[in-house]
Amino acid sequence: MTDGCDGDAADGETTDGGWTDAEEEIMLATYRALLEHGYAGLSISRIADELGKSKASIYYHYDSKEDLLGAFLAYAADRFQSSVLTEADDDPRAELERVVETLLPLRPDEEMRQIQAVFLGLRGQAVTNGTFREQFTEIDDQLAATIRGIVERGIEEGTFRDVDADRVAEHVLATINGAMYGRATSDRETAVAAVRVSLSSYLDAELRRQS
Amino acid sequence: MTDGCDGDAADGETTDGGWTDAEEEIMLATYRALLEHGYAGLSISRIADELGKSKASIYYHYDSKEDLLGAFLAYAADRFQSSVLTEADDDPRAELERVVETLLPLRPDEEMRQIQAVFLGLRGQAVTNGTFREQFTEIDDQLAATIRGIVERGIEEGTFRDVDADRVAEHVLATINGAMYGRATSDRETAVAAVRVSLSSYLDAELRRQS
Numbered sequence: 001m002t003d004g005c006d007g008d009a010a011d012g013e014t015t016d017g018g019w020t021d022a023e024e025e026i027m028l029a030t031y032r033a034l035l036e037h038g039y040a041g042l043s044i045s046r047i048a049d050e051l052g053k054s055k056a057s058i059y060y061h062y063d064s065k066e067d068l069l070g071a072f073l074a075y076a077a078d079r080f081q082s083s084v085l086t087e088a089d090d091d092p093r094a095e096l097e098r099v100v101e102t103l104l105p106l107r108p109d110e111e112m113r114q115i116q117a118v119f120l121g122l123r124g125q126a127v128t129n130g131t132f133r134e135q136f137t138e139i140d141d142q143l144a145a146t147i148r149g150i151v152e153r154g155i156e157e158g159t160f161r162d163v164d165a166d167r168v169a170e171h172v173l174a175t176i177n178g179a180m181y182g183r184a185t186s187d188r189e190t191a192v193a194a195v196r197v198s199l200s201s202y203l204d205a206e207l208r209r210q211s
Numbered sequence: 212m213t214d215g216c217d218g219d220a221a222d223g224e225t226t227d228g229g230w231t232d233a234e235e236e237i238m239l240a241t242y243r244a245l246l247e248h249g250y251a252g253l254s255i256s257r258i259a260d261e262l263g264k265s266k267a268s269i270y271y272h273y274d275s276k277e278d279l280l281g282a283f284l285a286y287a288a289d290r291f292q293s294s295v296l297t298e299a300d301d302d303p304r305a306e307l308e309r310v311v312e313t314l315l316p317l318r319p320d321e322e323m324r325q326i327q328a329v330f331l332g333l334r335g336q337a338v339t340n341g342t343f344r345e346q347f348t349e350i351d352d353q354l355a356a357t358i359r360g361i362v363e364r365g366i367e368e369g370t371f372r373d374v375d376a377d378r379v380a381e382h383v384l385a386t387i388n389g390a391m392y393g394r395a396t397s398d399r400e401t402a403v404a405a406v407r408v409s410l411s412s413y414l415d416a417e418l419r420r421q422s
Contacts, residue, residue, distance in 0.1 A: 038339065117338045124335030126396035127328045128249065137397040144402070170402050171386065171409035178389025179381075185337035186348040191355070191381050198382035205416055 019075060026051060026058055027075040030068065035114050039121035044068070066131060073122060073135035081142050092154035096172075096203055099147060104176045106196055113184070120184050140177075144169045151207070160207040168206055175199055230286060237262060237269055238286040241279065246325050250332035255279070277342060284333060284346035292353050303365035307383075307414055310358060315387045317407055324395070331395050351388075355380045362418070371418040379417055386410055 019027070029050035030042075037046055044065055048055045062068035084102050105112060126132040148169035154160035179195040182188060230238070240262035241253075248257055255276055259266045273279035295313045316323060337343040359380035365371035390406040393399060 120335060120338055123392075123396050124331060127331055133397060137399055140393060140397050140399055140402070144399075167405045167409045167412075170390075170405035171413070174389035174393060174402070174406045175382065175386045176389065177393055178385035178387065178391075180389075181334075181392050182351060182385060182388055185334050186344060186351050188348055188351055188355075191351070191385070194378045194381035195385045198378045201378075201417075202382070202413055206412075 022057075023061060023071070024075075026061060026068070027072055030072045031076075031118075034072075034118045034121075039118070039125070042069075066129070069122065070131040070135060073132065073139070076119075077135065077139045077142065080139070081146070084143070084146055092150050092157065092159055093203070093207065095150045096147070097200070099150070100172070100176060100196070100199060103143070104179055104192065104196065106193060116180060116184055120181065140173060144173050147172050154207060159209075161209050163206055168203075171202070172199065175202075234272060234282070235286075237272060237279070238283055241283045242287075242329075245283075245329045245332075250329070250336070253280075277340070280333065281342040281346060284343065284350070287330075288346065288350045288353065291350070292357070295354070295357055303361050303368065303370055304414070304418065306361045307358070308411070310361070311383070311387060311407070311410060314354070315390055315403065315407065317404060327391060327395050331392065351384060355384050358383050365418060370420070372420050374417055379414075383410065383414070386413075 026047070029047050032050045033042055033046045036050075037043075042065070044055050044058055047068070048058055051058070058068065062071060084099050090098070108116070122132060123136055126136045144166075148165045151160060151163065151165040151168050155162055155165065175195060176199075179192050183192050237258070240258050243261045244253055244257045247261075248254075253276070255266050255269055258279070259269055262269070269279065273282060295310050301309070319327070333343060334347055337347045355377075359376045362371060362374065362376040362379050366373055366376065386406060387410075390403050394403050
């Protein structure tokens, strides 16, 4: 997925995802600046500081902070998607559990909490910002497609019942997103554990073949 | 719930919820200013404009914008909770459906969309703002308690199976919050309809007594 990259991909070496080295360095600097200052405190100056280069070297690739953040979300979506990509030789039920644990870990470490806080900050802007909205639409589309794909494979292999895979995928994604959002914006620490148990029960009840 | 009200409740007439008329006028002005300008554009000046009074008349009740918004969330939680409060003579399964429809309407009107956008804007701040975080903890606690209460009543009356009511309540709340959040921050319009169907199936499967 490189459509969201607004930089000029032809001006240098590209990495596997189609990003040039220069772009990737800017993305990593943006990530560090977001972790340090949050969305509200983010500026091109601070990204340039993290990058150890001039602001002009960023403006050469991106017209504005919004343009850069749109590209950053596309970049992050690429990396994020890779991290939940399934290994096709796994048992589909175990794969679903792994996707859930990746997106909604029972005990997130400090870095995971910070990453989710950064994304929630950006996602909040998507209420009014069309560029961000497109990126989060893409991210949720990809996550739903990943979950749906596992469910469909389980049905084809005869492990799962013949359920509506799309409906199950949307349910799982909404539940994960809601619990993640709740954890980042409230002090209801035990809620995620309850949701993880209920989500497992839901998947078992919904997908298991009648014996 | 009046604990979250930071104004001086003793300086005038109080409404049913323990808010003085003056405080309630400020809350309604804050609500109108939020709908018009969003969280990012909110200022005491703009609230004063909506109120038709001076900024000093607001600062008499609230020390700062944050103080006022903390009170606003408490006020909104009061009103919101009243809107989903259940009528005890209803069938518990129908009551659950009504709570879901109130929180996650299939076809929200423009006002509902705006209200949810305002709350998402405020909730995004709860990642870093302790006052907001407390209020959203309270709001989610109340919503979970409402759902849990209906499930417990259904169990007591023998309509529902003897499930873990807390787990079901957390699952339903997370799914609703995730779908609401997704709708406000992406263009995945059909996702909510899929979640509504799957949530009904989940509740039917989870709660129905084995025949």
